[in-house]
Each structure stands twice: as structure tokens, then as C-alpha cells.
Amino acid sequence: MSVTEAALVLSDGSLFEGEAIGARPEGGVSTGEVVFNTVLAGYQEVLSDPSYAGQIVTFTYPHIGNYGSAGADDESPTPRCAGVVVRDLARRHSSWRAEASLEDWLKRHGIAGIAGVDTRRLTRHLRNHGAVPGAFGTASEAEVRAAAAGALGTDDTDLTRVVTTSKPYVLAGGPRRVVAVDYGIKRSLFAHLQPIAGVTVVPAGFSADDILALEPDGVLLSNGPGDPAAVTHAPAMIAELLGRVPVFGVCMGHQLLATALGASTYKLPFGHHGGNHPVQDQLTNSIEITSQNHNYCVNPKGIQGVELTHVNLNDQTLEGFIGTDVAALGIQYHPEAGPGPHDSHYLFDRFAEMMDRKAT
Structure with a gap:
């Protein structure tokens, strides 16, 4: 050959x-x-x-x-x-x-x-x-x-505009209603969202008013590529959602949610990319093996109204938080995994519980 x-x-x-x-x-x-x-x-x-x-x-x-x-x-x-x-x-x-x-x-x-x-x-x-x-x-x-x-790196570049959907679309699902903001969403996320809610996927540039007009029980901020600090339109929009609807941020969505709450982001030396990163859930003291794909991380200094919940055991970087003043959940790694491991699927149950508490 x-x-x-x-x-x-x-x-x-x-x-x-x-x-x-x-x-x-x-x-x-x-x-x-x-x-x-x-x-x-x-x-x-x-x-x-x-x-x-x-x-x-x-x-x-x-x-x-x-x-x-x-x-x-x-x-x-x-x-x-x-x-x-x-x-x-x-x-x-x-x-x-x-x-x-x-x-x-x-x-x-x-x-x-x-x-x-x-x-x-x-x-x-x-x-x-x-x-x-x-x-x-x-x-x-x-x-x-x-x-x-x-050649260029990913610094100072908003790549979410390259991968986001051009128009909203709807996926049938469970009894709740979730709006997923598409910063580069993975199909595996849908596989875990649809059992708990019907999902309306909207472009990254959607306004808070347009999202709330869909009357969601919760909002998912998806994963996505590039530098979160370059997605300058997102934190203000997310801040408008907080306190009005539960918000779950995954990977890029976690970084943007943290920014809306007062934190900042920074670039890791070579990023976390793989399916074997150990993370401790400090709410339960359990250790989970996680799927990760990010070059940037959250510096929690300045973040307001949250409890830090997850830490990377390799380098002690922040991997998750939960809101104490508002219904918000941020997870740096990929709980949907795809293809695995599956240790973190419980986080979708936490999101469902957060939506149900908000409804009562």
C-alpha cells in the first residue's frame, strides 16, 4: 500500500x-x-x-x-x-x-x-x-x-459562533421543559436531557427575554470550543436568567455561568482532554472518573453566591459549583461523557431536582 x-x-x-x-x-x-x-x-x-x-x-x-x-x-x-x-x-x-x-x-x-x-x-x-x-x-x-x-491558537477567539445552530429546534422528551443554549452542544447531552425534559435548542446569541418567553423549567448552557472570555455577549445574558429560572452550565457553559457570577477564566498549560480524570464531589466525598475536554478553567476568585463542589484531583482546579443564592449548577467536565465513563450521570438528576424545587 x-x-x-x-x-x-x-x-x-x-x-x-x-x-x-x-x-x-x-x-x-x-x-x-x-x-x-x-x-x-x-x-x-x-x-x-x-x-x-x-x-x-x-x-x-x-x-x-x-x-x-x-x-x-x-x-x-x-x-x-x-x-x-x-x-x-x-x-x-x-x-x-x-x-x-x-x-x-x-x-x-x-x-x-x-x-x-x-x-x-x-x-x-x-x-x-x-x-x-x-x-x-x-x-x-x-x-x-x-x-x-x-497558525493561530484559540486565545481571544469566539468559536461558538462557528458551531452554534442557525435556528431553534425542538426535541421531544420528558415532563419538564428545558431550553439548551447551543455553544457547540454534543448529541450525548440530548440523550441525558430528553428522559427528563423536552428540549428546545436555541442559538448562542439568543436573548434572555427570548429564552424566558419559551417558559422553560430550566436552561442548559452547553459545552463549546475556544476561549470563554471571547464570548463576550453571554455573561450578561446569563445574569438576566439567574434567579428567574434554574441554570445548568456544562464545560464552556460552566465557564460562562461562573463569569456571570463574578469569576474569571484562564488558560491551562495543556488543557484537560481525556476520559480518565479523577474528580472529587465534595458534597458526598465520592470520587468519579470523568470525561474532560477544555483548555480553559475558572478562577473562582470573585465568584458570588455559590458553594464550590467539585475539584480535579490531578491539579486541584475547580470542576464544579452550586448556587446558594440562585438555582445554578456548574460542571467543568462532561457528565454526559460519550462514550464514557458514566460516573457523572447523577448530575442530570441534580438538575431535574433543581427544576422541581423551583416549581414548588
Whole structure:
């Protein structure tokens, strides 16, 4: 089988050699912010998560694509990641659920990739130097280096406008009514929301008045990509909702909710991306293994009217809070997981209980 040589260059000049996989981008080069993800399975869910818009995803697990791809595993209809880096792309896939290979999936969605890369070396570099912009492709090394030098990260960029829905839509569900603000929502969130409520999904730019006009029992602020500080329109809108309807923020939604309550956000050195991060729920003292995907984190200094409830046991960063003055719940990680682990599903019950208490 013939291969096409490709190269990955980081903005600091570091070079990694490999072979091209997936789609072939126009001009032979793809650019984005290079991050690493530690999941052992669930590569399709990762690559189709809208929160990876603008990012090139490196998988630390060496063998990727072994069970192929299936449409049911897509987290969004249009994946937005800027590319994928793997050590070894499986040449054959094997699963009764598979509908196509991972490479076929990449080509169908126009996602370029590079395989054969020393991902252990790359991951160590990112751990030491942080997530950095980069470029990869089949163009000449000089062209790839030039693209890497001009590549942009996610700082100061509102990527939610790229991934949000263009118009509202409704999903049938349980007895309550939830409005979900789409900053880059995952399908797995719907799978956990619909058993407890019917869901109306609205664009990120929806006003508080327009949301409240839908008479929701609760509002979900979804996950999403990029720098939360760049989503400047959201905190004021969220502040108008607080005290009038229960609000549940997940990942980007958690960061925006915290900002509306007086906190600020900052960028982590290399982010939290994976399905194996330990978090302690300080309300119950239980430990859960969580699915995470964020480059930014909440600095709780200045936050008002909340109890801090969850902490990351790797680096002690804030992972969750609950309102004491208003009905609000913020969770930095992904309780819906997709594909797993499933330790955090209880948080949807907390949201349902919050909505029911507000109704009485």
C-alpha cells in the first residue's frame, strides 16, 4: 500500500514526520492548535465533538481506528476539528457496529490527518510547552513551516459562533421543559436531557427575554470550543436568567455561568482532554472518573453566591459549583461523557431536582 509522506510542524519549529491520512486539504496544509487526548476508545466521539473546533487532536493511545466508525457515535453532524494525529491508524477495522473505517469517516467529513508520528514525543513536548499552534500536511517542509509560523491558537477567539445552530429546534422528551443554549452542544447531552425534559435548542446569541418567553423549567448552557472570555455577549445574558429560572452550565457553559457570577477564566498549560480524570464531589466525598475536554478553567476568585463542589484531583482546579443564592449548577467536565465513563450521570438528576424545587 502506497503512502504519502507528511510533516507536522509546531509554531516553535519542532518537526514530526509521518504519512498523510484522511482528507487532503486545499493547498496541502492544515493548521490549528495542537492538543493531546488520553482516551483509549471513543476516537469518533472526540473528533466529532464541536468543542474541538480549531484544534488538531493528538491521540496518546497508539492504536486508533481498530473498531471503525458508526453514524450513531457522531456527537455532531459536522465535525469541526482541524485535524488528527495518531501513531498507528488501523489498516483493518473489526466491529459488528462498524459502517466504515475511520479513514473513510475522515475523508467523508473533510478532516485531514497524519499517522506514523511519535505521539509520545509530541505529547511530552506539549506537556512541557503547552498547547501550541501548528500545521501539518503534504506540502513542502518550507510551506508547512511557514503555515505553522502563522497558525493561530484559540486565545481571544469566539468559536461558538462557528458551531452554534442557525435556528431553534425542538426535541421531544420528558415532563419538564428545558431550553439548551447551543455553544457547540454534543448529541450525548440530548440523550441525558430528553428522559427528563423536552428540549428546545436555541442559538448562542439568543436573548434572555427570548429564552424566558419559551417558559422553560430550566436552561442548559452547553459545552463549546475556544476561549470563554471571547464570548463576550453571554455573561450578561446569563445574569438576566439567574434567579428567574434554574441554570445548568456544562464545560464552556460552566465557564460562562461562573463569569456571570463574578469569576474569571484562564488558560491551562495543556488543557484537560481525556476520559480518565479523577474528580472529587465534595458534597458526598465520592470520587468519579470523568470525561474532560477544555483548555480553559475558572478562577473562582470573585465568584458570588455559590458553594464550590467539585475539584480535579490531578491539579486541584475547580470542576464544579452550586448556587446558594440562585438555582445554578456548574460542571467543568462532561457528565454526559460519550462514550464514557458514566460516573457523572447523577448530575442530570441534580438538575431535574433543581427544576422541581423551583416549581414548588
